[in-house]
Amino acid sequence: MPSSPIPLPAIGLIGFGAFGRLVATHLAPLFSLRVHDPFVPDSAIAAAGVAPCSLVEAAACPVVILAAPVSTFAALVRDIAPHLQPGTLVLDVGSVKVRPAQIMRAGLPPDIDVVATHPLFGPQSARSGLRGLKIAVCPVRGDRARQVGAFLRRALGLTVILTTPEAHDREAAAVQGLTHLIAKVLVAMEPLPTRMTTRSFDLVMQAVGMVRHDAPEVYHAIERENPYAAEVRRRFFDLAAQMNDELGEIEVAGVEG
Amino acid sequence: MPSSPIPLPAIGLIGFGAFGRLVATHLAPLFSLRVHDPFVPDSAIAAAGVAPCSLVEAAACPVVILAAPVSTFAALVRDIAPHLQPGTLVLDVGSVKVRPAQIMRAGLPPDIDVVATHPLFGPQSARSGLRGLKIAVCPVRGDRARQVGAFLRRALGLTVILTTPEAHDREAAAVQGLTHLIAKVLVAMEPLPTRMTTRSFDLVMQAVGMVRHDAPEVYHAIERENPYAAEVRRRFFDLAAQMNDELGEIEVAGVEG
Numbered sequence: 001m002p003s004s005p006i007p008l009p010a011i012g013l014i015g016f017g018a019f020g021r022l023v024a025t026h027l028a029p030l031f032s033l034r035v036h037d038p039f040v041p042d043s044a045i046a047a048a049g050v051a052p053c054s055l056v057e058a059a060a061c062p063v064v065i066l067a068a069p070v071s072t073f074a075a076l077v078r079d080i081a082p083h084l085q086p087g088t089l090v091l092d093v094g095s096v097k098v099r100p101a102q103i104m105r106a107g108l109p110p111d112i113d114v115v116a117t118h119p120l121f122g123p124q125s126a127r128s129g130l131r132g133l134k135i136a137v138c139p140v141r142g143d144r145a146r147q148v149g150a151f152l153r154r155a156l157g158l159t160v161i162l163t164t165p166e167a168h169d170r171e172a173a174a175v176q177g178l179t180h181l182i183a184k185v186l187v188a189m190e191p192l193p194t195r196m197t198t199r200s201f202d203l204v205m206q207a208v209g210m211v212r213h214d215a216p217e218v219y220h221a222i223e224r225e226n227p228y229a230a231e232v233r234r235r236f237f238d239l240a241a242q243m244n245d246e247l248g249e250i251e252v253a254g255v256e257g
Numbered sequence: 258m259p260s261s262p263i264p265l266p267a268i269g270l271i272g273f274g275a276f277g278r279l280v281a282t283h284l285a286p287l288f289s290l291r292v293h294d295p296f297v298p299d300s301a302i303a304a305a306g307v308a309p310c311s312l313v314e315a316a317a318c319p320v321v322i323l324a325a326p327v328s329t330f331a332a333l334v335r336d337i338a339p340h341l342q343p344g345t346l347v348l349d350v351g352s353v354k355v356r357p358a359q360i361m362r363a364g365l366p367p368d369i370d371v372v373a374t375h376p377l378f379g380p381q382s383a384r385s386g387l388r389g390l391k392i393a394v395c396p397v398r399g400d401r402a403r404q405v406g407a408f409l410r411r412a413l414g415l416t417v418i419l420t421t422p423e424a425h426d427r428e429a430a431a432v433q434g435l436t437h438l439i440a441k442v443l444v445a446m447e448p449l450p451t452r453m454t455t456r457s458f459d460l461v462m463q464a465v466g467m468v469r470h471d472a473p474e475v476y477h478a479i480e481r482e483n484p485y486a487a488e489v490r491r492r493f494f495d496l497a498a499q500m501n502d503e504l505g506e507i508e509v510a511g512v513e514g
Contacts, residue, residue, distance in 0.1 A: 125456040136453055161453050171450040175458045178446075181500060182439060182461065188496045189435075189489075193428040196393055196418050199382040200464040201432045204439065207460035223504050232446075233501055239445045240497070243438065244490055247480050 008032040012058030014076065015067030016040045016048075018215060019093060022123050023067055024050050026130060026156060034058050059083035066092040069217040070225045073100050077107035086111040089144055093117055095176060095218055096226045097165035101140045113142030116165060118172070119158075122218075124210045131157035136168050173228035180222050181233060183208040265289040269315030271333065272324030273297045273305075275472060276350060279380050280324055281307050283387060283413060291315050316340035323349040326474040327482045330357050334364035343368040346401055350374055352433060352475055353483045354422035358397045370399030373422055375429070376415075379475075381467045388414035393425050430485035437479050438490060440465040 008031050013020060016037035027033055034053040035045050042052035058064065059080040068076050073094070084090070090112055092100050101116045108114060120134040135158045139145035149160040186192065186208050197205075223229050265288050270277060273294035284290055291310040292302050299309035315321065316337040325333050330351070341347070347369055349357050358373045365371060377391040392415045396402035406417040443449065443465050454462075480486050 120453065120455045133456075134453065163453065168453065171453045174446070175450050175454050178443070178449075179455065179458045179461055181497070183457075184500055185493055185496045186435070188500075189431070189492060192435075193432050196377065196391065196420065196425065196428045197432050198377045198436065199390075200440075200467040201436045203460045203464035203467070204436055207457040207464075210457040210460070220504075230505075233504075235446060236442060237494075237497065237501065239442045240438070240494065243441055243445075244494065247477075247490075248487075 009063070010034060010061040012036070012053070012061035012064040013050075013067060014055065014058050014064065014080070016045055017067065017069075018123050019119075020067035021048065022119075022126055023065060023093065024048065030155060031063075034061055055079060056083045060085060062087070063089045063091070066090065069215075070094050070096060070100060070221045071217065074103050074107065077103050081108055084109065084112055087113070089113045089115065089142070089148075091115050091117055091148065093119055095221045096172065097136070097138055097168040098227055099225055101138060101165040105140055108141075110141075113144045114140035115142075115145045115148050116140050117148070117152075118168060120161075120175075122210070122214060124213075129157075132159060134159045134161060136161045136163050136172075138163055138165050138168060140165070169226050170228050172222070173226050173232045176222045177226065177229040177232045178236060179207060180211055180214075180219050181236065183211045184219065187212055266320070267291060267318040269293070269310070269318035269321040270307075270324060271312065271315050271321065271337070273302055274324065274326075275380050276376075277324035278305065279376075279383055280322060280350065281305065287412060288320075291318055312336060313340045317342060319344070320346045320348070323347065323351075326472075327351050327353060327357060327478045328474065331360050331364070334360050338365055341366065341369055344370070346370045346372065346399070346405075348372045348374055348405065350376055352478045353429065354393070354395055354425040355484055356482055358395060358422040362397055365398075367398075370401045371397035372399075372402045372405050373397050374405070375425060377418075377432075379467070379471060381470075386414075389416060391416045391418060393418045393420050393429075395420055395422050395425060397422070426483050427485050429479070430483050430489045433479045434483060434486040434489045435493060436464060437468055437471075437476050438493065440468045441476065444469050 011027060011031040011033055013023060013033055013035045016035055024033055024035060028050055033050045034057055035050045036053055036055050036058040045052035060083055066076060090104060090108060094100050095118060097116045097118060104114045116138040118136040125133060135152055137145055137149045137160055149162060152158045153160050268284060268288040268290055270280060270290055270292045273292055281290055281292060285307055290307045291314055292307045293310055293312050293315040302309035317340060323333060347361060347365060351357050352375060354373045354375060361371045373395040375393040377393060382390060392409055394402055394406045394417055406419060409415040410417050
């Protein structure tokens with residue numbers, strides 16, 4: 001095949017889990033992707049239609065996307081730092097933003113631009129395309145967050161929410177913290193009715209279905225790495241216990257018919 | 258206007274709250290409805306396009322639908338019993354079935370047929386029509402439950418689930434008990450994020466929106482009058498506390514990066 005007259009810009013993608021694969025699907029047509037994942041064989045990466053490479057090769061690209069669990073983030077940043085070119089743009093795509101932004105700010109050389117992102121969707125929601133799905137974009141270092149936002153909006157059709165890591169984690173603690181906690185409890189209560197259901201129960205179970213197969217790392221990042229998640233859980237439990245007490249008291253006080 | 262050549266069969270509807278009104282909307286074109294509600298002025302009933310009447314007149318119809326809160330049910334059954342004609346079919350439409358079925362079986366004369374029903378939807382879900390919505394139908398006395406089911410299916414397009422009061426309440430304790438409890442806690446946590454949301458969170462909040470304006474009687478019936486609801490709540494809280502403990506322990510045991 002003749003090579004493309006204008007070579008596509010190169011992006012290094014580090015991490016080829018569920019979310020890394022989703023990133024690859026949508027960026028492969030627009031960029032020359034180099035993918036590295038120490039836990040995925042090169043043959044499996046190649047089978048997905050993208051080019052496997054070493055960590056050093058991925059880090060040498062002008063744009064590097066980190067799609068690794070938050071728990072491995074500090075080690076990954078330390079490992080790639082020496083191999084980045086000056087002016088490289090580094091992005092992450094994790095479910096929390098305060099700690100990864102801190103890690104990237106502290107661990108990446110000052111001549112590296114950093115933009116933290118959180119696509120507010122997973123492979124499930126993205127099944128019928130990205131158009132209209134939301135992504136949070138946080139400038140961390142340098143002035144390329146707007147440029148990134150414009151690309152995500154124009155090329156991928158995403159709805160871009162420009163925010164800060166703190167504001168993001170505060171909202172995500174409620175949005176994702178509550179959804180995943182409720183989902184986890186409901187899954188543990190299964191089997192739940194499937195026939196005699198209401199529309200509102202069906203909606204709740206549809207929400208459960210969208211997050212139940214998320215990797216355990218996603219749940220742990222959302223509930224443990226988000227600095228506001230424990231407080232949201234505490235409020236949820238306090239209020240739930242209060243509702244339960246109110247129902248119990250009335251029940252005891254009431255006269256049985 | 259000329260009167261209809263064949264008079265429409267008469268139905269007495271007792272209770273003109275949110276659900277009574279919904280029943281009236283869908284049965285008015287097919288029956289001659291007589292509506293009684295001690296707490297709604299006759300003028301308001303007439304303004305809704307149906308004929309107000311006394312409790313005695315409503316009870317004298319060949320079919321009587323009780324759309325009153327479960328808490329007032331025993332008194333209502335006692336009040337109508339002397340005015341029912343032999344062979345009358347009495348139906349209810351409440352969110353729980355064990356206690357109302359007991360009350361109707363015990364309080365209505367033996368020559369009265371009784372069918373307990375629970376439309377698994379409210380005015381919100383029924384906004385765009387009844388077709389495909391679910392209704393639970395429980396035979397309590399007599400053999401007219403199938404006839405009722407056939408009518409609901411053919412004339413109103415409902416999906417009919419033939420069941421028993423016990424099986425109904427067991428499933429509804431999970432379906433409605435959990436949905437309403439979760440909704441009540443989430444409403445108490447408001448304001449919750451509306452902009453930076455995921456699809457699964459949006460679905461949960463859509464479910465909350467469908468039940469948040471339900472009358473307090475509905476919530477109390479679901480959580481207090483359902484004999485299985487307290488047990489479902491207990492399991493939910495136990496599992497939630499367990500999840501929370503697990504997250505807390507890991508957090509304490511983990512080394513901060």
